[in-house]
Amino acid sequence: MRSLAEINDKITRKRAVVLTVEELKARVAEVGVTQVAKETDVITTGTFEPMESSGAIINLGHTDPPIKIRRAWLDSVPVYSGFGAVDLYIGASCAVEVTDGEEVRERGGGHVIEDLIAGKPVHVRAQGQVTDCYPRATFETTITRETINQFYLFNPRNLYQNFIVGVNGGDRPLFTYLGPLQPRLGNAVYSNPGAISPLLNDPELQLIGIGTRIFLGGGVGYVSWEGTQHFPLQKRLPNHTPIGPAATLALIGDAKQMDARWVRGCYFKSYGPSLMLGVGVPLPVLNEQVVERACVTDKDLVAPIVDFSIPRRVRPTFGLVSYAQLKSGRITIEGKTVRVAPLASMYLSRLVAQELKQWIEAGTFTLTEAVSPIPMERSFLPQDRWTEF
Incomplete structure (x- = not known):
């Protein structure tokens, strides 16, 4: 037709x-x-x-001196960091990581993604693998969707x-x-x-x-x-x-x-x-x-x-x-x-x-x-x- x-x-x-x-x-x-x-x-x-089965790719941008992130948390939610130096993937169903004595919070990756989309600040804590081109060992900051590079949903299912x-x-x-x-x-x-x-x-x-x-x-x-x-x-x-x-x-x-x-x-x-x-x-x-x-x-x-x-x-x-x-x-x-x-x-x-x-x-x-x-x-x-x- x-x-x-x-x-x-x-x-x-x-x-x-x-x-x-x-x-x-x-x-x-x-x-x-x-x-x-x-x-x-x-x-x-x-x-x-x-x-x-959803999540988001985030590129933080390079620090000075640079860091090769190998462990990271966004608002205490563990994120995957096993590819580029400052590329992260946060899964919607990943829960807040708590330490002994902390109250378990009913919060996870989906809430962090929502907050970033809403323009709210999110705390970043990262540990790096020290190399000659990435000498920095740790990094901590606060980000919003305006202070990061790529931020896109990539949902496997x-x-x-x-x-x-x-x-x-x-x-x-x-x-x-x-x-x-x-x-x-x-x-x-x-x-x-x-x-x-x-x-x-x-x-x-x-x-x-x-x-x-x-x-x-x-x-x-x-x-x-x-x-x-x-x-x-x-x-x-x-x-x-x-x-x-x-x-x-x-x-x-x-x-x-x-x-x-x-x-x-x-x-x-x-x-x-x-x-x-x-x-x-x-x-x-x-x-x-x-x-x-x-x-x-x-x-x-x-x-x-x-x-x-x-x-x-x-x-x-x-x-x-x-x-x-x-x-x-x-x-x-x-x-x-x-x-x-x-x-x-x-x-x-x-x-x-x-x-x-x-x-x-x-x-x-x-x-x-x-x-x-x-x-x-x-x-x-x-x-x-x-x-x-």
Whole structure:
């Protein structure tokens, strides 16, 4: 029906018709797929959820005399320093390092990243490897995003195409990456926002590839590679959506252009720190099939209910449940009614899609051709060699 170049021309002339994915689904219910495909140029999707496999690259700039940093901490959070002399990588899920007698603080790399994006000062402490060209042994200072060179998010695994529902069939509370799970099926938690989630509206990643421009943390980002644990071969329904964790993406973007509203450090009790991140993906309406895939509803999407009380890689499940059931706030497991809560913020996920729509309508955000597709044949390899538990 139309090309990406034609869509971008309409965007730059501020004539593109843009719908959020929720608006699109409602419009399809009114006038059908064919009419919506004729009148729509871009669909915007969004999510705001924990993405702990995230982090930031920071270049401090050289000191005088120079230092070759080999150990460093940002606000007491250990950072990786095993490459360039003053290049650092801070992981979102790395916790504050405490010494004997210090109170454990519920803070980690995600909070430091948020603070830097917000323009707040962050304390740096570093130890160096003394060499002839790097004679300095230690360094301590305070930085902000304005006093460092590069500061960009590089996230190895974001945007799970689908995920699990966590429950606890045991007899004691469990503290997990989904939050607290109460014993004897006391509650259930899910993390994916369902029908508004980016990758569930392009289930075979025909519109998303390496180089796709996206909304990342309130700034412009890009898909840089397949994500870690990318598993597109997950079993799928007839509508091509996966029944559990499937595709993932690695993302990158300039953190100096981001907004702390969309990058928030968080902490899961007795589990550790993480990062809440807003990500929005635009889907160009190149043909009717794009609209057909994007009009999937929560009743057409499912996730597995997984019992965390079994401490194994492969845990038993209580079957599949639709996102429509999850969003009702109650599901039934073996005859028992179980209350359900999402980790993703549905409200903020909608706002991500709306803000991306506004960017496109204003002509400030055009779409990009992928330079290479995301592989769709990756298997998932576990580590099954026996080690003592």
